[in-house]
Amino acid sequence: MADVLARRGRDRLIVPGYLCSSMIEPFVQRGWRISSLGINERLGVPLDASRVLQDVPERTVILLAAYFGSRPDPTHRALIEEAKARGIVVVEDTTHRVFEPDVLGADLSFASLRKLLPVGDGAYVSGDEEILEVASGLEESDSERWEAMDLKRATLDGDGSHGFREIFQRENERLEDQGRIRRATPRSIEALSTLPYDAMAKKRADNARTLRQLLADAGISVMRRNGDGIPSHLVLQLDAPPVLQARLAQRRVYCAIHWPRVQGVHGLGPWRSDLLSVPVDHRYGPKDMERVASAIVEEVSR
Known part of the structure; x- marks a missing residue:
């Protein structure tokens, strides 16, 4: 994407005030100037x-994202319209809302699919024929994540070893070191055509609602979202998220790692370091949410 846009004379990127370094790495490597548009208290587009x-x-590209399954609010939508009217290329990252991937008229959209869907590899990109042609010419992924997933399932069923953790770790290291820009495997493509998306989305919404109420009853702060939508996680606001994350992991409740502050972004304001994402996906139900809530309440009260 960065190479194609650069050939068209683009070399400036505007990004949200909260993001992971992998979102901007290809542009950093190519010497683009990267600036922040800021972020509001709900991780949405600020009014200004x-x-x-x-x-x-x-010469400008703007990258937008609605985080944790929130639907883009009117300010987000208005910014897209104004940017396009000025001749700015608009890119929408729908990674956190693949169950409702409305691209809002953006010129390009993409999502990493492993974040929310049970696939071993894969992403999608849409909206630009030249970029699609480049993507279709990539080598097929040689990731071992499907092997690790199969082994994990066998282990949970009592019919396998514990070697899946080592494979996952190895694949994570390969991804960080090499980028691993490849086409999805046929198995991932087949899985994407058969997943029960409506049922999975309902599970997420139900689990998030249950966990939110349980935590609210205990006085634990949950970040308010910009609007309705299918939640990717339930996001807590805490004084020391890494401490609670480590304690929950010891109790086999595994929360997503939030991003360290990125470097090289002009105008980047205060960094959100008070957030912890709790899983609410389709694997779980009310009893699981009760166990998670109990663990959180007990650890926060220590």
Whole structure:
């Protein structure tokens, strides 16, 4: 994507004020100037975000994302319209809302699918024929994640070893070291055509609702989202998330790692370091949410 846009004269990227380094790494490597549009208290587009659209629009790309399954709010939508009217290329990252992937008229959209779906590899990109052609010419993934997933399932069923952790770790290291830009495997493509998306989305919504109420009853703060949508996680606001994350892991409740502050982004404001994402996906039900809530309440009260 970065190479194709660069050939068209683009070399400036505007990003949200909260993101992971992998989102901008290809642009950093190619020497783009990267600036922040900021972030509001709910991790949405701030009301004054249009201030970042003034400079050299013909050279600019803006990357937007609605986090943790929130639906893009009116400010988000208005920024897309204004950016496009100025001639800025708009890219929408729908990774956290693949169950409702409305791209809002963006020029390009993409999502990493392993974040929310049970596939061993895969992402999608849409909206630009040249970029799609480049993507279709990539080598097929040689990831071992499907092997690790199969082994994990066998282990949980009592019919396998514990070697899946080592494979996952090895694949994570390969991804971090090499980028691993490949086409999805046929198995992932087949899985994506058969997944019960409606049932999975309902499970997420039900689990999030149950856990939110249990934690609210215990006085634990849950981040309010910008709007309705299918939640990717339930996000807690805490004083020391890494401490609670480690304690929950000891109790076999595994929460997602939030991003360290990125470097090289101009105008980046205060960094959110008070968030912890709790899983609410389709593997779980009310009893699981009760166990998770109990563990969180007990650990927060220590």
